Amino acid sequence: MPTKAYRPYSPDQLLLLPPSLREWLPEGHLAYFISDLVDTFDLTDIEAVYEDELRGGPPYHPAMMVKVLLYAYTQGVYASRRIARRLHEDVAFRVLAAGNAPDFRTLSDFRKRHLDALKALFSQVLVLAQKAGLVRLGQVALDGTKIRANASKHKAMSYGRMCQEETRLAAEVDAMLRRAEEADAADDARYGPDRRGDELPEGLQRREERLRRIREAKAALEAEARQRAAATQAERPAGGRRRRPPASPAAAPRPQDQYNFTDPDSRIMKMADGAFAQAYNAQVVVDAAHQIIVATDVTAVAADAPHLPSLVETTTRHVGRPKRLTADAGYHSEEHCRLLQAAGIDALIPPDKLKHTDRQPPAPRGRIPTGLSMRERMRRKLQTRVGWAVYRMHKAIAEPVLGQIKGARGFQRFLLRGLHKVRAEWALVATVHNICKLFRAERQVRRVWAAG
Secondary structure, three states, X not given: OOOOOOOOOOOOOOOOOOOOHHHOOOOOOHHHHHHHHHHOOOOHHHHHHHHOOXXXXXXXOHHHHHHHHHHHHHOOOOOHHHHHHHHHHOHHHHHHHOOOOOOHHHHXXXXXXXXXXXXXXXXXXXXXXXXXXXXXXXXXXXXXXXXXXXXXHHHEEEHHHHHHHHHHHHXXXXXXXXXXXXXXXHHXXXXXXXXXXXXXXXXXXXXXXXXXXXXHHHHHHHHHHHHHHHHHHHHOOOOOOOOOOOOOOXXXXXXXXXXXXXXXXXXXXXXXXXXXXXXXEEEEEEEOOOOEEEEEEEEOOOOOHHHHHHHHHHHHHHHOOXXXXXXXXXXXXXXHHHHHHHOOOEEEOOOOOOOOOOOOOOOOXXXXXXXXXXXXXXXXXXXXXXXXXXXXHHHHOHHHHHHHHHHHOOOOEOOOOOHHHHHHHHHHHHHHHHHHHHHHOHHHHHHHHHHO
């Protein structure tokens, strides 16, 4: 006979659950905070879509759907099928849904249908963060990361390979059409002229479809090459004496230019682990005070530098002009330094790739010579004790944010396809990150709500 006393354990015991859903979770749970937060949101854009719908049954309440989606993202649950499963298995999901259980298709369609409205929640959360004193603009950090697209690099084809495949497939299609005509003529002779016999063979249909898609991809790459050539020509300075006239930029695609048939907007990029994958370049601007994301962007451009001007403009439009901006060497250019200087923003962007643990040589004493270039001035600025101390803080501002998104919440791949949808999805991920930061400062946020 066992003598040890254990806690009661009766799997078949009937239980009387609490009469209120709010008794299912402990006080101060993140689900309650998200529920209260969404109740303050302006969801007019979502609700307006349903006002004109007269057919079908009543839809799920938009506030409930938004709460479930936001909480799912905070838990690192992004796929609609996994969210639908959690609505049956997870108490917090059931509390937010108040007993509703939309299926995965309903969840997926809601997200895709209201993607622009969900993207706009980023601004509403940012306004609340600023009112709560979580955005101070003393220093912001700009950083980027490559995130895999919802496409395989094996579904990509180079322009050179397209030209080869187009020729080969066109020859095969012509040969099959000739054989089909010969077969039709033989059938007419055997069965008479009234027999149809005009259906295309299955193999011919597949080849014609592949040929059509390859020609569409070629046309897209050629249009992109013409746009690139026009942009390059427009950037060249007019006038001035040259020894040799510059070569006109090529208006035709390069043989190595890639096109992905699954997500044409994505590009093959080098990932952090050194592998090459079909991906997008996701950018964030992070305020140093509480690691609030104040601006985001996603492009198919692998280089980081081209993103700086637009992100600075977006930051200023969202929350105001920051006093100081730090970024890694990938963002440096003399043009960017002048742009930030003209905007009154103190920039610390090294022209050379540096490790944050490196020790910089002491700056030369005396006044800064007037003849130094912007690159030389930046090097000298980083050699000062204050400049190097400020720049070293960069790794503690933006990099942890990307680590929390990709590591802690597991956002490693976009679910949606196409640049417009991917930008909205990244904005939603940034919104959820900011909500988690607001939850840590819940007292300040609730004081803002109390003040009206």
